[in-house]
Amino acid sequence: MFNKILIANRGEIACRVAATARRLGVKTVAVYSEADAQARHVRVCDEAVLIGGAAPRDSYLRWERIIEAAKATGAQAVHPGYGFLSENEEFAQACADAGIAFIGPPPSAIKAMGLKAESKRLMEQAGVPLVPGYHGASQDLALLKSEADRIGYPVLIKASAGGGGKGMRAVDKAEDFEAALASCKREAINSFGDDAVLVERYVQKPRHIEIQVFGDSHGDCVYLHERDCSVQRRHQKVLEEAPAPGMTAERRKQMGEAAVAAAKAVGYVGAGTVEFIAEQDGRFYFMEMNTRLQVEHPVTEAITGQDLVEWQLRVAAGEPLPLKQEQIPMRGHAIEARICAENPDANFLPATGTLHVARWPAHVSFERGDVRIDSGVGEGDAISPNYDSMIAKLIVWGEDRAQALARLDAALRDTHIAGLHTNVAFLRRVVNSHSFASADLDTALIPREHKALFESAPLALELVAAGVVAHALEASKQDKDPWSKPDGWRMFGAANRRFDLEVGGTHHEVLLARRHGGGMVLTVAGREIALAVDSSGLERHEVVLGEGLASQRTLLQVYAHGEKVSVFAPHGSAVVTEVDLIAHAGDGAAEGGRLTAPMPGKLIAFLAKVGDAVTKGQPLAVMEAMKMEHTITAPRDGVVAELMFGIGDQVGDGAALLSLQ
Structure with missing residues (x-):
């Protein structure tokens, strides 16, 4: 076993790897950017080395600086985590050349599986079933279009060097193919430096099922069962569970053996995931192999009782796999929810800001338990536009799926995050939707359940008002100066207090009447309601x-921060x-006629020019932020009057991109 390892990543996965290393007595070295100087992963490691600026290209993607840090600190091995350099064959080779163990597969396996088209050819030779499609090298537009026509719509365009849902577009009809291809290639070149794509038949009502595989340097390879990752938005996973609902022992064996065959075809060593797209009738096709540890690995750990990071360290140190195939257990059911800084009501637009509140349900550490939290941030930390929007992973385990569902709902209920948009409430609605609860799973679950997920009734206004009033009353009690307390006390008669609230963009006037006898009455939307409050501090x-x-x-x-x-x-x-x-008495109306950036990012395209007449909903500009493309559309009909930036410019949150007359 190694004495010291360097973790070439940040956030949640860096903290996760450090936890296992600490349990095994292995010292850890963190690397960090200037933006991450106070980050949690820096604090939990034994040593830390600054490697560059905030942008990933200036720090976490600079593999030569990471190797220098490993050498300077005496680290014997590098764990790449996931994302960044985890599937970079050049980095893996550079580690080997420097005499540093790479805690992952050999460079040849990364290369073989890194290009989707090449990997599909290898899988075909290995007898792994494939989705019908075009996996050739030519990128001629006319050829790609003719291949899509031959396959038949809908088709899926996928970046050959891609992953994580980036550089991927579904196309329903021929006339949309060219625009989707251009968008896909732009995103692919920005994310992977390679705009090559492949085109495949888009499987109807597909399930996304992946197999966790593990190989060692002694020629053994096993699978640790499957995960269902069908619930997705924008081709990125939202909820993952193990085992896959409805999976038979026979089908599990078929898929597991196919995954092992795929891994052995490239001489795989370490942790990897073979991803399949599955028809509702059980037929399955190879999609891709992720040559790294996956975000959703905790659900596999929960049902097997194994620490996959420990397996990684042992295998990278030359040890054999801890268990043979027939020894790998499977017990109970586990589900993981990805808690992200994003606004589901705005097409899952990533959010940035400070976590003024981050309160989690009662949980254990990373060992299997009823509830587990994996996070790289905490209260007071900021979510930056430079990195991924994930705040935490919430993992639950139960004796069966029903118990796991109940525990996940309760854990999401007790997860309180304030300061920026998150998907916590949305996740809870998904968990309670008919489709998910009944295990009617496919990658279109979210659009299919749109009404339940996006049109649900908000929290009752009178309850929201009661929470604001309760917090205000308790705050006034804690004021030490009795003459400054805004609690409405009067020597004689009743007292009223007015609260002006904005909820969901709508203004509401709420009145609190305090009677001389001590009773309170709340007037909300013209309705009088008796109110009683019993507070235990400012929050409860x-x-x-x-x-x-x-x-x-x-x-x-109730948590308050400013207004x-x-x-x-x-x-x-x-x-x-x-x-x-009083504070807002001088505010004027917001300036109209401008389209603004929804978050900090880079402007990559204008889709209209000055003088063009545009209609409401028409795409006008494309930004790239937090590793994703975002299209800005016209809020109304008008004429483009001015373009405020040039292509490639970095723009701030709220910056006007163009104006409409």
Whole structure:
């Protein structure tokens, strides 16, 4: 076993690798960018080395600096995590040339599986079933279009060097092919430096099922069962579970053996994932192999009781696999939810900002338990536009799927994050949707359940108002100066207090009447409701709305930061702005007629020029941010009056990109 390893990554995966290393008595070296100087992964490792600027190309993608850091600190091996350099054959080879073990597959295996077209040819030779498609080297537009026509629509365009859903577009009809191809190639060149693509038949109602494989340097290779990763948005995974619902022992063996054959075909060593697209009738086709540890590896650990990072370290140190195929257990059911900084209601637009609140459900460490949290950030940390938007992974385990579902719903309920948009509430709606609860799974589950996921009733306004009022009342009690307390106390008669709230872009005037006898009445949307509050500090409030048998008792968690107040109830949450009318008395109307950047990023295309007449919903500009393309559309009909930036410019959050007359 190694004495010291360097972790060539950041965030959650760097913390995850460090945890196993610490348990095994292996010292760790972190690398970090200037933006990550105070990051959690830097704090949890034994040593840390600064390797460059905030942008990945200036730090985490500079493999020569990482190798220099490994040499300088005496690290014997490098763990690449996932993303960044984890599937870079040049980096793996450079480690070998420097006499440093690469905790991953050999460069030849990375190369063989890195190019999708080449890997498919290898899989065909190995007898692994493939989706019908074009996997050739030619990138001639006319040829690609004719191949798509031959295959038949819908087709899927995929970046040959890609992964993680980037450089991938589904095309439903021939007239959309050229535009989708151009967008796919732009994203591929930005993400991977290679715009080559392949074209495949788009399988109808497909399931995304992957097999965890592990090989050692002694020629042995096993599979650790499967994971179902069908629930996706923008071709990226949202929920993953193991084992796959409805999987028979016979089909598991078939897929597992096919995955092992794929791994052996390239002389694979270490942890890898063979991904299959599966028909509803059980037929399956090779999609790609990820030559690294996967984000969703914890669900496999949960059902097998194995630490896959420990397996990685042992195999990279030359040890044989810890278990033979027949010894690998499978117990219970596990589900992972990816908690991301993004706005599901804005097409999952990534969000940036500070985690003013980050409270997790009660959980264990990374060993298997009912609830597990894997995260690289905590309260007070910031989500930067330079890196991935994932905040944490929430993993639950149960004796069966029903128990795992119940535990996941409860854990999401108790996850409180404030300060920026997240997908926590959306995840909870997915978990409780009919399709997911009944295991009716395919990659179109989210659009199929659109009504339940995006049109659900918000948290009741009176409950939101009660949370804001309860927090304000408790804050006033903690003020030491009795003359400055805004609690409405009067020596005689009643007192009223007004709260001006903005919820979902709508203004609401809420009145709190405090009677001389101590009772309170809340007036919301013209309706008077009796209110009683029992608070345990600023954050925890038990409120009772109404009287007698019609009363409703609810426990609320309330967090305030400036004007923003986040209210969490057992059945939902809301973010409200408590408007200070005096402070905002001079505010004017927002300037109209401009289209602004939804987040910091790079402008990569204008789709209209000055003088063009455009219609509402027409795409006008394309930005690249947080590794994804984002299209900005016209909010109304108009004429393009001015373009504010040049192609390739970096733009800030809220910057005007162009103006409409």
